[in-house]
Amino acid sequence: MKLVVQVKLTPDAVQAPAIERTLHAANEAANWVSSVAFDRFGLKGSVRELRKLCYGELKAHGFGAQAAQHVIKRVADAYTTLRAGIKADNLGPEHSKRRRRAESKPIVFRPDAAHTFDDRYLSWNYDAQRVSIWTLDGRLKNVQFACSPGTLKQLAEHRKGETDLIERDGKLFLLATIDMPEPEVFEPKGFIGVDRGINNLATTSDGDNHSGRRLGRYRRWQARKKAEIQAKQTRSAKQLLKKRARREARHATHINHKVSKTVVAVAQRTGRGIALEELRGIRERVTVPRDQRARQSSWPFHQLGAFIAYKAKRAVPFVEVDPAYTSQRCPRCGHTERANRRTRDHFHCRRCGLAGPADHVAGANIATRGATAWVFVNMPDPVPAQRGGR
Incomplete structure (x- = not known):
């Protein structure tokens, strides 16, 4: 590695x-x-x-x-x-x-x-x-x-x-x-599913929530300051804008490192693997309102996933799974419907009545898919059939 x-x-x-x-x-x-x-x-x-x-x-x-x-x-x-x-x-x-x-x-x-x-x-x-x-x-x-x-x-x-x-x-x-040499792969006792989002940077299937509310306030404050500096349109203002952009990027990197380190530490302590949703091409697949586009595009989701991936691969089993309908599928009865997620934050299954935070439900579904994917990935190769008789 x-x-x-x-x-x-x-x-x-x-x-x-x-x-x-x-x-x-x-x-x-x-x-x-x-x-x-x-x-x-x-x-x-x-x-x-x-x-x-x-x-x-x-x-x-x-x-x-x-x-x-x-x-x-x-x-x-x-x-x-x-x-x-x-x-x-x-x-x-x-x-x-x-x-x-x-x-x-x-x-x-x-x-x-x-x-x-x-x-x-x-x-x-x-x-x-x-x-x-x-x-x-x-x-x-x-x-x-x-x-x-x-x-x-x-x-x-x-x-x-x-x-x-x-x-x-x-x-x-x-x-x-x-x-680095590849670590010895052990059979996990289960998987921790990690759901990434904007309001909640990472929510695990255990219910651990790494909120992005404080970070959101910091980024809004930075946006206001950058708008004030940009209005001056001087050479020193441009230099200051670049400096602030680098500072904001370092802050985001620091937060992503803290979140990824915490998730991997929990998985390592409990002997479980980590399942992460594969978000490649999400900007092409997902349409968001105009007032939320800058917010979605400015946060480095890929960096958070990369940090979790490389830290996990050094310590615990790691798989990526399909993120489709993870926040609309009931983890108890399997019923999948858009109406199950009535609001952004709340999940309520229309068939069995299971209710809870939508990000937690998505994390549980990711954990289940991770366990299934791990079984298929590590399934032994079939033994070729013997041809002919005695």
């Missing part, structure tokens, strides 16, 4: 400018390679073709062999991803404004975008918590990094592959990939 861990670089006053200059120069070089690729090949440039055109020029500007190769590969991979997104209609139909904009100009890399380093020009010393990194000013040794003891242990035991250098809010970070 592959995970990405983040460590903070803490370079001294001499090392920091060299690392920042190298990162900005690498992204500037990537923009140049991208413009060459677009002018010569449109969206179809390959690593081999770009290497013939750009490798020598990058070497002449001080990039080492590995650094030049990674700049070229980043650009080629970016165009490959763009072509795949266009083919999958992720940017809309052929004549949509978004797709035409993407096809009409070269890909642009931000000055602080991540640049990839391999082990040949970024090496780790876990005991001293230092790295040795190549820069345009030469090799910098003994650049210190900071992380938690748990992260350091994971890096030392399971780090594998390349490392990304990124700058965020004036701080430097390394993003490393670790390849």
